[in-house]
Amino acid sequence: MGKILVFTEYSHGHLKRSAQELLTAARSSGQTVAALAVGSQSATITEELKKYGAQEIHLLKDAQFDQYNPELFTAAICDVVQKSQATAILASASSTGKDLFPRVGARLNSGVLSDCTELRFSGDNIEVTRPLFSGKCFAKATFDISPVKIVLMRANQLPVSESPAASTQTTEHSFSKPDLKTVIKEIVRGTSEKLDLTEANIIVSGGRGLKEAANFKLLNDLADVLGATVGASRAVVDAGWCSHGMQVGQTGKTVAPSLYIAVGVSGAIQHVAGMSGSKVIVAINNDPNAPIFQKATYGIVGDLFDVVPKLTEEFKKVMK
Amino acid sequence: MKIFVCIKQVPDTETKIKISSDNQSIDSTGVKWVMNPYDEYAVEEAIKLKESKPGAQVHAITLGPKARAGEVLRTALAMGADEGILIDAPASLDSTATAKALAAAITKEGDASLVFTGKLAIDDNQSAVSQMIAEFLNIPHTTVVSKFTYGPEAITVERDIEGGAKEVVQMVAPAVVGANKGLNMPRYASLPGIMKAKKKVLKEYSLEALGVSADNKTKTLSLSLPADKPAVKLLSGDSQQQVTALVQLLRDEAKVL
Structure with a gap:
């Protein structure tokens, strides 16, 4: 029987939702569920790992793991994979996951399927669905002969449920620092306290219809009421109104929130590719022929400068 | 100084994707092939570095079917790369096999x-x-890089991570740098550049010549x-x-609030 090693990310002493999703999915495989957590605070989440069904917990508690370093993490994780004899790795397609696990895969001469939105276990193999061209098409994919099967899942795609394992074995691994050619000098914090677009449950996104950068304030006000993250179209990023980190689309971020509100966004094919996986899409645009309405669940044809402030007020009433 | 830049030919972002009758690949009829947008930033940064280092050379490498993939090397040459290297391989190669072949070509060069x-x-x-x-080259990497500085002791880069935060990373060269939008403004190829690029002979490798198999994982x-x-x-x-x-529909029908 195989063993699935789940790389569990956490913040402020709690498992991230993505880690809960991965553990819940791993449990459905019928294989041994092993969780890996790293960093000096990793012991604080072991109770939560148990709740979600970890039969083995592997910790790299040394403070050197508090800061992501691709070379260090690759070496240490490959070491844990070998010691635990894991046959598969599940991790989140987060900044860290996407950077780290391809390198781990290469070192283990294994395959990696990144940015997946669905996964199914069939025998010892794993089948996934992953968007290609940012969602213009979907591929079902699986592993050929791969010593370790590595799957990186997008956040917010899978259900979450608790189900503690009958027993859990915890192992602390020590790892002496190898010679590193990479040094992280500094982390410059973002100005935003909001969730990243790729993790956000609600996104309010603006396009050229906003006419100028300052008018994004309308969207920020709306987003504040909803606890949403603000995104933008390529046109307004290229115009310099917003940073590239806010861009949704084929050359920006691919997102799939529960609710995506597109304000003054025409719906160019490369933008729609990045957001059409959203559960509910609201379009607000003064052009009834804008292609965004073909993707939207609900639409308001109207002047956004009139509609958005009223919408903000209306949400205030129900979000209390 | 030898600077390598790995590029890929992809369908233009405006392409409407159709699926072939085999259900395994996209129908490439009528597809306009372009340089992967993020690779344009990589080529631009390679050329900028070359321009600041007398004697430096930029070698553009791509992997793909010979029938079409060479075109993306011509684009890189027209922008200012010195040499184009084509690894003739099927488009169906997976990430692991692709990276092995590219690393093998870089090692060979x-x-x-x-x-x-x-x-x-x-x-x-x-x-x-x-x-x-x-x-595969056993060298450090940083991806999602929006700022690059080459120093005598180390390379310093900025990597964009979640929530608008950035990591400032130092690496000892040689290293792999994965370019993000924002790194630079890619130049347009000049007309003389395009004419010159058309005449250049591309270097070609087969997977066999690189000692790499097309075994996908x-x-x-x-x-x-x-x-x-x-x-x-x-x-x-109104x-x-x-x-x-x-708001009522979002709450009661869609149930997303």
Whole structure:
């Protein structure tokens, strides 16, 4: 029987939702569920790992793991994979996951399927669905002969449920620092306290219809009421109104929130590719022929400068 | 100084994707092939570095079917790369096999001071090959890079991470740098550049010549297009009525609030 090693990310002493999703999915495989957590605070989440069904917990508690370093993490994780004899790795397609696990895969001469939105276990193999061209098409994919099967899942795609394992074995691994050619000098914090677009449950996104950068304030006000993250179209990023980190689309971020509100966004094919996986899409645009309405669940044809402030007020009433 | 830049030919972002009758690949009829947008930043940064280092050379490498993939090297040459290297291989190669072949070609060429790539190819969305090349070359990497400085002791880069934060990373060269949007403004190829690029002879490798097999670790089972969405529900009335109706639908029908 195989063993699935789940790389569990956490913040402020709690498992991230993505880690809960991965553990819940791993449990459905019928294989041994092993969780890996790293960093000096990793012991604080072991109770939560148990709740979600970890039969083995592997910790790299040394403070050197508090800061992501691709070379260090690759070496240490490959070491844990070998010691635990894991046959598969599940991790989140987060900044860290996407950077780290391809390198781990290469070192283990294994395959990696990144940015997946669905996964199914069939025998010892794993089948996934992953968007290609940012969602213009979907591929079902699986592993050929791969010593370790590595799957990186997008956040917010899978259900979450608790189900503690009958027993859990915890192992602390020590790892002496190898010679590193990479040094992280500094982390410059973002100005935003909001969730990243790729993790956000609600996104309010603006396009050229906003006419100028300052008018994004309308969207920020709306987003504040909803606890949403603000995104933008390529046109307004290229115009310099917003940073590239806010861009949704084929050359920006691919997102799939529960609710995506597109304000003054025409719906160019490369933008729609990045957001059409959203559960509910609201379009607000003064052009009834804008292609965004073909993707939207609900639409308001109207002047956004009139509609958005009223919408903000209306949400205030129900979000209390 | 030898600077390598790995690039990929992909369908233009405006392409409407159709699926071939084999259900395993996209129908390339009428597809306009372009350089992967993130690779443009990689090529630009490679050329900028070359311009600041007398004697430096930029070697552009791509992997893909010979029938079309050479064109993307011509684009890189027209922008200012010195040499184009084509690895003739099927488009179905997976990330691990692709990275092995690219790393083998870089090793064969020798003396890499730096390897630039795009952070992600917009067709397969894997964002894996850059890191894998670094691993196969046993050199450090940083991806999603929006600022690059080459110093005598170390390379300093800024990597964009979640929530608008940045990591400032130092690496000892040679290293792989995966370019993000924002790194630079890619130049347009000049007309003389385009004319000159047309005449250049591309260097070619087969997978056999590189000692790499086309053994994939992953395989595509089938492709499908997204399901059609039901027609939009347009809200009527004045703006206040529209807004009230929308919030009610989001709460009671869609249940997303």
